[in-house]
Amino acid sequence: xxHAEVGEPEKDELRFGFIKLTDMAPIAVAYEKxxxxxxxxxxxxxxxxxxxxxLDGVIDGKLDGAHMLAGQPLAATIGFGxxxxxxxxxxxxxxxxxxxxxxxxxxxxxxxxxxxxGKPVHPIKADYLKxxxxxxxxxxxxxxxxxxxxxxxxxxxxxxxxxxxGIHPGYYAPHKGHTSGLIDAEAQLxxxxxxQMPATLEAGTIYGYCVGEPWNQQAVxxxxxxxVITDYEIWKNNxxxxxxxxxxxxxxxxxxxxxxxxxxxxxxxxxxENNNANRPEAVKILSQPEYVGGDYDVIANSMTGTFEYEKGxxxxxxxxxxxxxxxxxxxxxxxxxxxxxxxxxxxxxSEKKSDDWxxxxxxxxxxxxxxxxxxxxxxxxxxxxxxxxxxxxxESGFRPPQTEFLDDVTYDGKQPNAYLEKLTIGLKDxxx
Numbered sequence: 511x512x513h514a515e516v517g518e519p520e521k522d523e524l525r526f527g528f529i530k531l532t533d534m535a536p537i538a539v540a541y542e543k544x545x546x547x548x549x550x551x552x553x554x555x556x557x558x559x560x561x562x563x564x565l566d567g568v569i570d571g572k573l574d575g576a577h578m579l580a581g582q583p584l585a586a587t588i589g590f591g592x593x594x595x596x597x598x599x600x601x602x603x604x605x606x607x608x609x610x611x612x613x614x615x616x617x618x619x620x621x622x623x624x625x626x627x628g629k630p631v632h633p634i635k636a637d638y639l640k641x642x643x644x645x646x647x648x649x650x651x652x653x654x655x656x657x658x659x660x661x662x663x664x665x666x667x668x669x670x671x672x673x674x675x676g677i678h679p680g681y682y683a684p685h686k687g688h689t690s691g692l693i694d695a696e697a698q699l700x701x702x703x704x705x706q707m708p709a710t711l712e713a714g715t716i717y718g719y720c721v722g723e724p725w726n727q728q729a730v731x732x733x734x735x736x737x738v739i740t741d742y743e744i745w746k747n748n749x750x751x752x753x754x755x756x757x758x759x760x761x762x763x764x765x766x767x768x769x770x771x772x773x774x775x776x777x778x779x780x781x782x783e784n785n786n787a788n789r790p791e792a793v794k795i796l797s798q799p800e801y802v803g804g805d806y807d808v809i810a811n812s813m814t815g816t817f818e819y820e821k822g823x824x825x826x827x828x829x830x831x832x833x834x835x836x837x838x839x840x841x842x843x844x845x846x847x848x849x850x851x852x853x854x855x856x857x858x859x860s861e862k863k864s865d866d867w868x869x870x871x872x873x874x875x876x877x878x879x880x881x882x883x884x885x886x887x888x889x890x891x892x893x894x895x896x897x898x899x900x901x902x903x904x905e906s907g908f909r910p911p912q913t914e915f916l917d918d919v920t921y922d923g924k925q926p927n928a929y930l931e932k933l934t935i936g937l938k939d940x941x942x
Contacts, residue, residue, distance in 0.1 A: 542795050597760055752841070
């Protein structure tokens with residue numbers, strides 16, 4: 511493929527949305543480093559109030575694309591919530607979330623956690639939270655936790671962690687109008703926008719939450735809560751955010767779309783280059799008010815490869831935020847399938863679907879074809895190397911079976927129904 515194959519952008523003035531989280535970094539870096547301009551694109555980047563406003567903005571064309579929860583394009587395309595055909599040609603990052611509990615809950619959990627040298631043994635499982643939840647329920651008090659959106663990774667990760675510890679996080683039954691996910695719930699999960707998590711925890715409205723950074727580390731800095739586990743420990747190198755656009759946009763402006771992906775790929779590579787050597791500069795960018803805003807030190811805590819659990823218990827987590835390593839940017843069908851299995855597990859997808867349905871849906875939304883075109887252009891331009899990417903001639907879009915889950919259940923994206931059968935808490939064949 512020669513460089514000339516991708517023509518001039520059909521639309522060169524673009525507006526992208528994001529939520530104030532550190533994993534929006536590829537968009538900020540592509541803007542600040544001039545990678546969008548190198549592609550002839552004049553981009554405006556705007557923080558959005560919440561995930562629903564952001565999604566609506568992309569659907570109605572106010573935004574040309576956005577930093578999205580991986581579940582959003584999938585849910586929109588299958589019509590859970592707002593219906594619209596959204597695609598993703600670019601996966602934004604791996605890992606990056608944590609689960610935090612209030613100081614009070616931490617003290618109650620602590621008596622059940624094994625210790626070594628005066629420090630808790632990690633990973634901290636929800637098994638140690640179960641006696642606390644049971645105590646609350648026996649006293650007639652609901653145990654409330656926060657996550658950021660019904661189709662967010664955070665919702666599925668928090669549910670996964672709770673269920674692995676024998677705590678039922680509740681079912682959805684949209685066909686009956688039950689969209690709060692509280693059916694049979696032993697822990698009640700509700701939506702709280704990320705920047706409001708620490709204040710909601712401090713007010714006692716929720717006892718814990720699952721969120722992206724910097725909002726777990728913020729709880730440590732404020733002394734109001736303790737992060738107990740990162741999503742890296744729940745599912746090592748799990749896919750996190752994606753860049754979403756409407757299918758209509760990608761069809762109307764194919765060259766623009768490819769050029770956007772090229773700029774984002776360069777930004778992702780820059781973020782991980784030389785063992786994260788550029789991260790301090792990235793933190794400086796992100797701490798500006800128009801991006802994430804906030805204290806440099808809070809953002810740096812996780813972005814530079816450490817994570818602080820209990821105050822003073824700082825541990826090395828070099829892969830807490832991954833933007834390019836391990837082919838993080840490639841839109842794998844198997845990643846999409848995992849999200850769909852969780853939607854089915856908790857009833858957001860009301861009835862059992864065939865394995866083929868999972869594969870077809872993944873292929874409607876995840877677009878490795880657009881990604882590969884952008885990558886080949888960068889290789890042809892001499893900006894990137896073929897080794898930076900999967901082998902496009904043989905790549906199936908399915909990662910090999912993944913074994914590194916907290917509960918030791920192996921996930922094989924080629925067998926979604928067989929995977930659901932292995933999970934002890936969750937729907938299998940039944941419709942609620």
